[in-house]
Amino acid sequence: MAATATVSSAASSSIGTRLRRMGLPRLFLHLSVLAIVILWLIPTLGILVTSVRDKEQITATGWWTAFNGSTQMEAVRLADPSTQKEEGGRFVIAGSIFEGNATGTVSAFGVRVQDPSAFEIGKAADIGDGETLQINQDGSYVYSKGAAFDDKRPKRVYVSLATAPEFTWQNYRDVLTSAGIGQAFVNSLTVAIPATVIPILIAAFAAYALSWMHFPGRALLIAVVVGLIVVPLQMALIPLLTLYNDIGAFFGINARSYVGIWLAHSAFGMPLAIYLLRNYIAGLPKEIIESARVDGASDFEIFVKIVLPLSFPALASFSIFQFLWTWNDLLVAMVFLGTGKDQLVLTGALNALLGSMGGKWEILTASAFITIIVPILVFFALQRYLVRGLLAGSVKGG
Amino acid sequence: MISQIVSAIGVMVAGVFACALYYWLSDKLLSLALPVPEGNVRQASINLNRRATIRPWLFLGPALILLGVYLIYPVIATFILSFYDRSGDYYVGFANYRWAFFDQQFRQSIFNNILWLAVVPAACTFFGLVIAVLTDRIWWGNIAKSIVFMPMAISFVGASVIWKFIYEFRGGNETQIGLLNAIVKAVGGDPQIWISLPFWNSFFLMIILIWIQTGFAMVILSAALRGIPEETIEAAVIDGANGWQIFWKIMVPQIWGTIAVVWTTITILVLKVFDIVLTMTNGQWNTMVLANLMFDWMFRGGGDSGRSAVIALVIMLAVTPIMIWNIRQAHRDAEGH
Incomplete structure (x- = not known):
């Protein structure tokens, strides 16, 4: 907070020019x-x-x-000896090793399992017994011998197959449907959007009162708000959980509801919201507000018609903070929301998957990416306001 | 699913509308209740004064109720609960405090929290400062800053998955698909299960928070560095100071205030660190910290509100000096205006 003065006076000259020396x-x-x-x-x-x-x-x-794709060793059989043909005194079996469903490119081959990549591709290799075998990169081969092949069974060879890198959307399809991430995404939106919008209006009115209205105890209230910014959430959890359970039991409703978490998020974000908005609103030009008063505008009119539109940058800064904070929150959701399908938010779902799907990285990574994509988009789109908000005051953490 | 979104948006619109309606209606009612009659100047001025006295509280009302119910009341209630038993019904004096003092896991948590406090704020501030200085000198510095800043937007849970993948360990002769173990293997070392490595595992969790928070430190410090008056540096150059001296003796002393703000903000964050420990180890292998221990006791064996409250109070106690400092600072700023 002390930085406000230093930081806001940021000069236009870059320190680059200074450091170059x-x-x-x-x-x-x-x-x-x-x-x-x-x-x-x-x-x-x-x-x-x-x-x-x-x-x-x-x-x-x-x-x-x-x-790069991956390389793996596979055993394949060449065509049946009955397909051999005689060509210029040699008996030849030809074909492609990809006659099954395997695909890829061959990088080496061998005839013994102990040495599966003994021979280079594209060259006729002497594999003993007067036999030669050539396997090309595309899988075609020529297998020949001076005499007729008299084996009963097709020849077995080992090939190193380089499979092309395979990319797929399947992981995303899986997590969105079966892993419940799709539903959790909707739940996260359900929590984050109202929990961002509701506190703004309430905080803005309070900030206006703390900036431009005179009443006893104003300085004390500001001090309380500043103090509350850093109160750890942990202090609030036990009594609130009890309170919620009591209210739920009294009215016979579920204690864990969306309304409950909206109010909780609104309240936890309130000190920072009031602080940020008050810093901004108190800095608006005095003349504008005084002249509106002289013209007979009520405080309500001044607030709605003058202060609110002028405070757009501060409102934007705060709403980004609040959105990122509510979207990324795990603790508040764990305490005030249930773990059922209809209430589990993305962070909670991801945490649950870490427990139940540990090691299934195709599920975890796709889920994690869905969790972080929204805040990252918000971040890159509105980075300017975020930085401005950070510089305008301290920030609330976790 | 769609209906849920629609109802959420509906609630949002209704909520905003209700809020707006409250402020508008309360303002109108106030005007009706305290009319300003024409001609009767005395009554009019009395009523105008009354309006001016009441109106701020109408504007502040909803905010004060939220703050009171969700922050002020719980702080007091938690303090009181710390003297009661697990169900909160019977007064037990200092029994919960005595328990905390002798509890092995509580001591472990305190130790770990101190470790976090010693490492994370310092590391974030240091890296933030270094990156701010470096990126300010190059033409693509803003792109670099954006990338370092980006993890700020990622949830702690998301970041934990990201880093758990880096720390992934696979036994036997299997290919190491975790980056860290692959590197260790490539340089001839033995792959490790990093998050259960005694003592050092906490540091692997700290790296996650440092990765997230360095961008914050960088942004604030970068702005402060730009605010340093040109003249002070020019004078130092004329006096023959070298780059190192200019940085440490001219630039850093001028941004001490900002460094303190960054340091304390990250300190508060570190005291409350919860998500990372929960998702990475859940406090196993001696990585427990206070916030997780507190959460654990909230639900362990049906919940123990007394012990849980004591742990919360310890966190509160740790942030109190910063809180007082902030209030005094804000007070001084307000007087300065």
Whole structure:
């Protein structure tokens, strides 16, 4: 909070020009920032890439190799000896190893399981007994021998198959329907939207009263609001849970309801909302409000017609905070909402999946990505207001 | 599903409408109840004064009720509950405090919280400052800042999944699909189960919070650095100071106030850290912290409100100095205007 004055007087000149004189090698600077950016991006990139990979491939190789595909050894049989043909004194069996449903590209092959990649592709290899075998990258092969093939069974060979990277939306389809993430997404919206909008209006009226109306105890109230910003949520949980249960029992209704969590979120966000909005509204030009008063406008009219429109930036800043906070919250939802399908929010659902689906990364990563995509979109779209809000005062954490 | 969204939006619209209606109606009723009669100047001025006395409380009313019910009453009630037994019915004096003092898990939590407090605010502020200085010097600095800032938008639960995937361990000869273990293996080390590694596992949880909060520190400190008057730096340059000296002796001292704000804000956040520990380890392997222990006791064996309240009070006690400092600071700012 003390920073407000320092920060808001931010000069237009960049400190870049000043630091340039200090003479760190430029290239080193660029590389270190690049390293930081990569370091910060990699964790999120990991789950994004993993969430669209094929289930089998996720467990077979690390996500950073996703674009290389994976290599696996497979045993295949060549065509039946009865298909052999005589060509220029040699007996030949030809065909493709992909006659089944396997696809991919061959990178090496062998005839003994101990050494499945003994031979290079694309070249006729001498595999003993006067037999030669050539397997090409596309799977076609030529198997030949100076004498007729007299084996009863088709020849078995081992090939290293490089499967192309497989990307799929299947994980998303799965989590949205069967894992309950789709329903949780709706529940999160149901919590976050009203819990963002309701406190704004209430806080704005209070902030106006604390800025432009005179009454005894005003300074004390402001001090209380500032003090309440940092009160840990933990202090509120036990009595409120008891209160909710009592009210629920008294009226014979479910103690855990959406109305309950809207009010709780509104109240927990209220100190910061009043503080941020008051800082802004108190800074509006005195002349505008005084002249409106002189013209006979009531406080209600002044608030609705002048203060509210002028405070748009502060309202936007706060609503972003509040939205991110309510969307990302886990603790309040765990206490004030049930764990049934119709009330489980995204963070709660994800937490439950971590317990029940631990290790099933195709489910976890896709669910996590659905959880974080909305706040990230809000973040990038409205970053300007978020930064302004941060600079305008302290922020409430967790 | 759709009907749920529709009803949520309906409630939102109705709620906003009801709020607006309250303010409008209470304002109108006040005017009706205390009319300003023409001609009767004495009565008119009395009523106008009364209106001016009552109106602020109409504007403040809903906010005060919410603050009172959801914050002020619970703080008092929690304090009282800490002297009562598990059900909150029988007075037990200081028994819950005595329990906390000798409880092994409580001590472990205090120790871990101190560890978090020692590491996370310092690390976030340090990295935030370094990144702010570095990114201010290059043309794509704003893009870099956005990327470092982005984890701020991610929920702690989401971040936990992201990092759990990095710390993933697979036994035997299986391919390591967790990035950290893959790197460890590539350089010839032994893959570890990082989140159950004695003592060090807490640090692996802290990394998650540092990853999230560094962007916050960076944004605030970056703005403060830009606010430093040009002249002070020019004077130092003329006096022959080098880059290192300018940074530590000219720039940092001028933004001490901002550093303190960043530090205390993250400190408060750290004291309340809950989601990360819950999703990563649920307090196992000696990673328990106060907020999780408090939540645990709220529901453990049907819930123990007394012990839970004591733990909440310890967190409250820890933020109190910051709270007082904030109030005094706000008071001074208000007087300065």
